[in-house]
Amino acid sequence: xxxxxxxxxxxxxFRQIGHQLVDDIAGxxxxxxxxxxxxxxxxxxxxxxxxxxxxxIHGSDAGELVRxxxxxxxxxxxxxxxxxxxxxxxxxxxxxxxxxDMLAAAINPNVGGWSLSPVATEIERQTIRWIAELVGxxxxxxxxxxxxxxxxxxTCFLAARKAKASWPLTKEGMSGGKSMIVxxxxxxxTWINKAVDIAGMGTDAVRWIETDTDNRINVAALRLAxxxxxxxxxxxxxxxxxxxxxxxxxxxxxRELSEICQKHDLWFHVDGAYGAFAACTKGADDDLKSLHNAxxxxxxPHKWLYAPLEVGCAxxxxxxxxxxxxxxxxxxxxxxxxxxxxxxxxxxxSLQNSRGFRALKVWLALRQVGREGYEQMISDxxxxxxKMADAIKKSNxxxxxxxxxxxxxxxxxxxxxxxxxxxxQEYLNDLNTRILTIIQEGGELFLSNAIIGGDxxxxxxxxxxxxxxxxxxxxxxxxxxxxxxxxxxxx
Ligand SMILES: *Cc1c(COP(=O)(O)O)cnc(C)c1O
Numbered sequence: 001x002x003x004x005x006x007x008x009x010x011x012x013x014f015r016q017i018g019h020q021l022v023d024d025i026a027g028x029x030x031x032x033x034x035x036x037x038x039x040x041x042x043x044x045x046x047x048x049x050x051x052x053x054x055x056x057i058h059g060s061d062a063g064e065l066v067r068x069x070x071x072x073x074x075x076x077x078x079x080x081x082x083x084x085x086x087x088x089x090x091x092x093x094x095x096x097x098x099x100x101d102m103l104a105a106a107i108n109p110n111v112g113g114w115s116l117s118p119v120a121t122e123i124e125r126q127t128i129r130w131i132a133e134l135v136g137x138x139x140x141x142x143x144x145x146x147x148x149x150x151x152x153x154x155t156c157f158l159a160a161r162k163a164k165a166s167w168p169l170t171k172e173g174m175s176g177g178k179s180m181i182v183x184x185x186x187x188x189x190t191w192i193n194k195a196v197d198i199a200g201m202g203t204d205a206v207r208w209i210e211t212d213t214d215n216r217i218n219v220a221a222l223r224l225a226x227x228x229x230x231x232x233x234x235x236x237x238x239x240x241x242x243x244x245x246x247x248x249x250x251x252x253x254x255r256e257l258s259e260i261c262q263k264h265d266l267w268f269h270v271d272g273a274y275g276a277f278a279a280c281t282k283g284a285d286d287d288l289k290s291l292h293n294a295x296x297x298x299x300x301p302h303k304w305l306y307a308p309l310e311v312g313c314a315x316x317x318x319x320x321x322x323x324x325x326x327x328x329x330x331x332x333x334x335x336x337x338x339x340x341x342x343x344x345x346x347x348x349x350s351l352q353n354s355r356g357f358r359a360l361k362v363w364l365a366l367r368q369v370g371r372e373g374y375e376q377m378i379s380d381x382x383x384x385x386x387k388m389a390d391a392i393k394k395s396n397x398x399x400x401x402x403x404x405x406x407x408x409x410x411x412x413x414x415x416x417x418x419x420x421x422x423x424x425q426e427y428l429n430d431l432n433t434r435i436l437t438i439i440q441e442g443g444e445l446f447l448s449n450a451i452i453g454g455d456x457x458x459x460x461x462x463x464x465x466x467x468x469x470x471x472x473x474x475x476x477x478x479x480x481x482x483x484x485x486x487x488x489x490x491x
Pocket of ligand 1: 089147148149150151153189191242244245246271272273274275300312
């Protein structure tokens with residue numbers, strides 16, 4: 001009697017369920033513009049929909065489960081693939097990425113060892129080279145795909161720490177030498193807190209350098225901080241520049257930062273999770289054209305390459321700095337070569353051991369549209385955000401704060417606002433907080449917020465190839481309408 005495993009499906013059954021699912025997803029994609037961005041249902045309603053039952057003892061019909069679950073997700077999710085989803089830096093997912101994830105799961109290579117994933121490993125290595133090429137980084141760099149920007153930055157941070165420690169760090173840990181200091185702007189993403197904590201350095205190891213009026217790191221303050229720490233006998237080891245900050249899309253003066261790093265023998269890391277891909281566009285900022293100067297860089301294909309979650313990418317100038325950090329050779333892995341040729345196993349560059357085939361969705365998208373396609377989509381996102389900023393500037397009820405890359409920050413200010421100057425900020429912060437809550441729960445449009453100099457702002461970020469001009473012009477209309485309603489209530 002052949003074995004009959006409860007999880008297995010006959011090819012016929014798989015075909016039937018799979019075809020139905022693909023049909024339903026195609027219908028869903030087509031219906032996106034007509035759906036609300038989110039239903040804004042309360043958590044208790046969602047918990048009720050998922051149910052509170054205990055683990056089922058008996059199984060259910062697979063086809064029914066897939067269909068029922070598709071309906072649940074189609075009708076009650078927040079859709080970052082919606083043309084009016086402009087919140088946070090989360091992209092709409094490229095359809096080819098959806099198909100790629102299914103194909104990747106079908107082959108299910110373990111991209112830790114070359115012999116377990118021959119084609120997949122080579123595809124990941126090519127994807128890394130192509131990403132480097134796209135943004136003007138050296139293509140003979142090392143790299144690894146990870147879950148996202150946080151992990152990509154963390155991977156580079158650990159490589160930097162290992163490379164710059166002047167004692168045997170692997171063996172002795174942080175207690176072996178002088179206290180190591182990392183410099184970054186006050187606008188740097190919170191990954192740095194997690195990194196120094198996990199690395200056993202503590203948050204005291206971070207110097208948060210003030211920013212200028214454009215939210216870029218103040219280079220004079222950075223120089224001074226490095227000098228002071230050196231005089232105190234500490235060991236400055238790393239400077240982080242951000243290429244596209246989370247709040248406003250600000251790009252640090254990367255050329256200057258790289259010169260400072262060269263002068264003081266510091267590791268220069270660029271957090272380009274969001275903005276580095278804009279380096280491929282014609283009008284790219286001069287600092288974005290200097291990414292080749294970085295010792296390491298973090299990028300997020302699940303942001304501006306529109307890959308479905310999750311995929312981040314860490315690049316390092318020298319591949320050995322990754323293997324020095326992550327390669328340990330236990331006796332139970334035999335990954336040294338195949339058919340007499342040397343092989344590369346991604347486990348040597350990664351905090352992870354077993355690894356999925358994240359590269360496929362990125363690789364296929366890069367092949368589907370090429371450099372040209374990405375140049376076009378990223379440029380379009382940027383020019384749409386400039387159009388949005390122009391519309392905001394023209395309105396006498398909206399106040400523009402910033403526009404950089406594809407991020408716009410602004411707020412609603414009532415026309416007839418008659419309030420004491422010292423009460424103004426508090427009033428407007430409260431008003432715009434209320435507006436954002438209504439917007440986020442309403443489903444017509446999705447924005448997020450930023451806080452700059454104590455001002456609570458609305459923030460639109462376009463990393464969305466489905467957004468077009470009509471969506472962008474709707475933003476000022478919707479915010480003005482909601483702003484008037486809310487301010488009428490609070491008067
Ligand atoms: C998004 C982002 C991160 C974090 O990336 P995740 O993919 O969310 O982990 C870090 N830095 C910057 C500048 C970002 O935009």
